[in-house]
Amino acid sequence: MTDKFEPRIVAFFCNWCTYLAADSAGVSRKQYPPNVRVIRVMCSGRVDPQFVIDAFANGADGVLIGGCHPGDCHYSEGNYKTLRRYQLLKRMLKGFGIDERRLRLEWISASEGDKLQKVITEMTEEIRSMGPLNLPSKIKTEDKELHLSGVKP
């Protein structure tokens, strides 16, 4: 760990649009902060809300979901399902005390390497200014408190 806080962002990119945008950003050598780690899924519709929560619980400071633009989904409508879940998930995160800006959904098509660069740069900066989420240590402390108060975690 360096002295300066480096946000860790987990990204779920769909195979057909946003993953390709990341490839095309690479081919065009578009530079962006190295804070995002990409997990490839076939469709943004595969992103189970549990993945997002699990990422936060394992120490992610932000989660980015990337899919095809509305109407462009390789599987016709998977991205609409993503959008629905995303709205509910944001509400749920708020309930958990997680700032909803830590989760972001973006439509980035295969040709939009520029947009990918912009989104990642923006999100990294935003989360950097928000500071670390530190969910794993918070969970640990809470578990300890629960343990002390005699409730089984």
Next chain:
Amino acid sequence: MSEGIRIGVYVCHCGTNIAGTVDVHEVARYAGGLPNVVVSKEYKYMCSDPGQAMIREDIKKERLNRVIVASCSPLLHEETFRKCCADAGLNPFYFQMVSLREHVSWVHSKEKEKATEKAKNLVHAAVMRVVHHESLSKKRIPINPNVLIVGGGIAGIHAALTIANAGKKVYLIEREPTIGGHMAKFDKTFPTLDCAACILTPKMTAAGKHPNIMLWTYSEVVKVDGYVGNYKVTVKRKPRYVNEDKCIGCLACIEGCVFKEAKFPNRFDEGLGKRKPVYIPFPQAVPMKVLIDPETCLKLKTGKCKMGCAEACGQNAIDFDQKEEYKEIEVGTIILATGFKGFDPTILPFYGYGRYPNVYTSLEVERLLNAAGPTGGEVVLRDGRKPSRVAIIHCIGSRDESTNRWCSRVCCMYSLKLAHLIKEHTDAEIYEYYIDMRTPGKGFEEFYNRVAEEGVTFIRGKVADIYPESLDGSSNRLVVVAENTLIGRVVKIPVDMVVLSIGLVPQPDAKDVRRMFNISCSEEGWFLERHPKLAPVNTFTDGIFLAGCCQGPKDIPDTVAQAGAAAAETLALIDKGEIELEANFAYVKDDCSGCKSCINLCPYSAISFDEAKGKAVINEALCKGCGTCVASCPSGSIGQHLFEDVQIFKEIKGILANGEGVVR
């Protein structure tokens, strides 16, 4: 769980592409210390023969049962390494790829330490994920040997003939009433100056007559369903109001039309020629069948007409009751050859197109020069004069921040050709205004020199303004103003004719077509190829290929070469007889509670409900592997091969490991 798991990790330098930014040695060292990893190596080019041989050897010698290659994008080499594993006797789905080039070294080239850190995280994720991989096999489905080709320009025609000659059935769909596309409009082609008609019309006729080609002109694809090997395509056939089977192309109906004079602009002649409501686009049209324009035909517009056409037709082919028809066809592969559109110069008002009658587009001049064109090959101005001084302006709508940034590739050469032809036809003085003279191609530079020697004057500069020489009518010349950047002086030259060398732009409905065929477009609107160098005619959708200018501006030789390549790719797919589909389909586990919430989510209706068992069932053949149902199952009872929950959870853990192998 991980008992007996033996992972091999291979970190690729990709020359200096990865190794120049990422400390590959450190990544390999780090991977070597992770659980279950028994081999961790680095090598200059992992995809090369020695690289692959090393992996194969290790699989055997070290009894590896999982392989990870950390190199470029999986879209480039996943198949290569899967095959490498299979060759060594390992099920290819025990392989996992990590993208260190596109996702790390190329995009973080100035932050070496952090890039290395990221690379370690990604490799760590793969190491954790691959433990949970399973042995899988690919689905095999038969492929329909029929091919659909959309667009009947030179690209579509060439591809259609190639495939039809190989004995396969082709549906060639063209939305205009004739095939031939832009090439049919040209007079001569650069740099050889052979006449476009002489090389194109025999091919058009061959396509029209070929027993294996089903040619549907005046038709459009309106719906595409299915997937590689099994596409269901709906084609709209617009009414010609002429029975194509009966019409013999004698053109007696045109003679018989109540309009004695042709008075409506003919689109094929760029509006310069006139036609009647019943017409053929041009004398060499294929198919040689007339059609009636409902916008101008009295019978179709008002219901009142003597119907001289029907009277004149000896075949009884005129049919005013014809309606548009929708036909469904089944094909296995599709080639898109939908072409381009000429840039509309009215967007740039200072060139005066549409305002001054003697400003022409290059396509209009092609028609004027064409012996089969509206003037029979005479270059005469709209006011009837023969031009004695002509300005040709390059890069209209190209290489310009305010319109299109790309170079249209063909304009320099066709401008030189037009200069030569106009000079030949009229002996006029010619001035060419160019930004840079781009003549890369076989015989192109030689052609440029030849035209220069013929006495064409070249002015290096962009035209800033065009205005009439006099307002009182004493001169009908236009003054062309430009800075000659080679002498650093503004020059004003009065000319009789201005030719705008318009660039190439994507078809206005390219975005709709792209969506219908489920492929991607580049930012500019050209259809996106799978890989610019290694898969230039493939798209990201299997079974759909590209040919010609719909993929980007190119000249005729390149278009034909690309059409041939697309045909070869198509035939390669068909001749295999069956296709292998990715093994990533979803399946229902035993603990399904039968809530049915997944059933409506599937866009392919692949999920049904087994009433007897009270569980959902997924039809493997229909499932495309998006995983939407998997993510939505409330009890986690749907799995997806290659993207199992446990695999992704492990990937998340690995990605967030803090770089020294500690998983929080």
